[in-house]
Amino acid sequence: MAVAGRPNVGKSTLVNALCGGKVAIVSDKPQTTRRRIFGIANGDDHQLVLADLPGFQRPLDPLTEHMQRTVDAAFEDVEAVLLVLSARERIGAGDRFVARRVFERGVPVVIALNKVDRLKGGHIATQMETASKLGDFHALHPVSAKTGDGVAELREELVALLPEGPRYYPQEQSSDVPVEVQVAELVREQALRLTKDEVPHAITVEVEEIGDKVVRADVLVETDSQKQIVIGKGGTKIREIGKSARPEIELLLGHPVFLELRVKVKPRWRRDEALLQRLGI
Numbered sequence: 371m372a373v374a375g376r377p378n379v380g381k382s383t384l385v386n387a388l389c390g391g392k393v394a395i396v397s398d399k400p401q402t403t404r405r406r407i408f409g410i411a412n413g414d415d416h417q418l419v420l421a422d423l424p425g426f427q428r429p430l431d432p433l434t435e436h437m438q439r440t441v442d443a444a445f446e447d448v449e450a451v452l453l454v455l456s457a458r459e460r461i462g463a464g465d466r467f468v469a470r471r472v473f474e475r476g477v478p479v480v481i482a483l484n485k486v487d488r489l490k491g492g493h494i495a496t497q498m499e500t501a502s503k504l505g506d507f508h509a510l511h512p513v514s515a516k517t518g519d520g521v522a523e524l525r526e527e528l529v530a531l532l533p534e535g536p537r538y539y540p541q542e543q544s545s546d547v548p549v550e551v552q553v554a555e556l557v558r559e560q561a562l563r564l565t566k567d568e569v570p571h572a573i574t575v576e577v578e579e580i581g582d583k584v585v586r587a588d589v590l591v592e593t594d595s596q597k598q599i600v601i602g603k604g605g606t607k608i609r610e611i612g613k614s615a616r617p618e619i620e621l622l623l624g625h626p627v628f629l630e631l632r633v634k635v636k637p638r639w640r641r642d643e644a645l646l647q648r649l650g651i
């Protein structure tokens with residue numbers, strides 16, 4: 371089942387909520403998700419595999435082109451689509467563009483109207499009304515991926531759409547992402563959180579080594595000035611990135627580690643096809 375929607379509507383947060391654990395990184399900056407990630411929600415008698423995707427966008431460079439290609443490919447053979455909208459924003463042309471692409475597949479579409487926390491009932495009703503005009507949907511659920519409101523009901527709805535069949539993944543597995551990529555993503559999540567403007571989009575992370583005691587990773591940026599920003603005065607920024615990423619990395623690996631981050635300039639990495647391939651984008 372593919373998860374579609376504009377950038378930043380909360381697709382990854384919702385996939386995490388549906389899976390009951392952290393599968394994908396989340397940030398308040400658009401274009402956080404760069405590659406397809408399978409989030410796996412296991413139940414006693416079912417296994418829901420959700421393809422968290424980059425947001426729909428007009429490709430600007432090889433990176434965003436790869437990202438949009440990922441989205442297109444994910445629609446090739448899906449059984450159903452979860453279309454995510456943000457109730458906090460106007461449902462507009464961007465959502466209609468995504469909706470057209472989703473509904474033309476001819477598979478059941480479940481709409482999740484996300485971010486309804488702290489919104490007034492009347493406003494939610496109006497947004498639901500607008501959302502319902504996007505296409506011939508199977509079901510529409512107001513949810514908050516953040517507070518978990520409505521998530522259990524949405525999950526039941528999605529599970530009911532599953533065909534009978536065997537589990538594709540072992541029951542204890544919750545994503546298809548290799549551990550090096552998960553570590554790189556956890557570092558990138560903190561780098562996104564702690565930078566702004568054009569810097570987040572210029573950052574990528576490559577893990578060099580995962581050892582018993584040490585994890586080494588390179589934080590790649592495109593220019594010298596971005597490098598200075600990510601390092602920060604006297605190294606404060608990069609230390610903060612490392613300090614906030616380490617606990618989650620330790621949780622993932624199951625043991626304490628020393629996290630060694632190096633900031634490097636890699637000009638135009640977003641156009642480097644070989645690197646994009648190595649990063650799995």
Ligand SMILES: Nc1nc2c(ncn2[C@@H]2O[C@H](COP(=O)(O)OP(=O)(O)OP(=O)(O)O)[C@@H](O)[C@H]2O)c(=O)[nH]1
Nearest residue numbers: 377378379380381382383397401402403425515516
């Ligand atoms: N208030 C509120 N904020 C939310 C909710 N769900 C997600 N967010 C916030 O919305 C922002 C974007 O969330 P993501 O899950 O990264 O969004 P996304 O759609 O995966 O974004 P891309 O991967 O960039 O396309 C983050 O700051 C989240 O904390 C929600 O239910 N309520």
Ligand SMILES: [Mg+2]
Nearest residue numbers: 381382402403
């Ligand atoms: Mg995302």
